[in-house]
Amino acid sequence: MKHTLSVLVEDEAGVLSRIVGLFARRGFNIESLAVGPAEKQGMSRITMIVAGDNRTIEQLTKQLYKLINILKVQDITDIPSVERELVLIKVNTLPENRSAILEIANVFRAKVVDIANKYLILEVTGDPGKMVAVENLLKQYGIIEIARTGRIALIRTSNVNTELLKSKLNNYSLS
Structure with missing residues (x-):
């Protein structure tokens, strides 16, 4: 574990x-x-x-x-906590797939921090699951480089366990 x-x-x-x-x-x-x-x-x-x-x-x-x-x-x-990571991803962007990549960036609230004719660099911040999901979606376009920070975390003062809430909501919506 x-x-x-x-x-x-x-x-x-x-x-x-x-x-x-x-x-x-x-x-x-x-x-x-x-x-x-x-x-x-x-x-x-x-x-x-x-x-x-x-x-x-x-x-x-x-x-x-x-x-x-x-x-x-x-x-x-x-312990209920807030966890975040930052990843920079340089993606190969051909004219025919640039809009699809920008749509993925929009869905994941990623920022375009550099753009060139054939490449763009996205900055994505979020929980570790979000990092994996965005990376998996962008692989099909050709990830040229990736740099990922280590995870940072602070204990939630509210004591709300959002992971537990997500699982309950998922179970509720499946029934």
């Missing part, structure tokens, strides 16, 4: 290196990694996606707390 870990750290040199080293020594791959300034000056938030069972993630969390400069570690996998 994939887990989303939110780690609050002091913004000091070497913190990320120590975290990555801890995971590497234990043979764990970090599937997604995003780092940026947090709400207070001198602090950063690291969001990681890591595969493992609950027991393994619990052990990793305990090991993280032993590292210098770690302030808070949360496994937010099962």
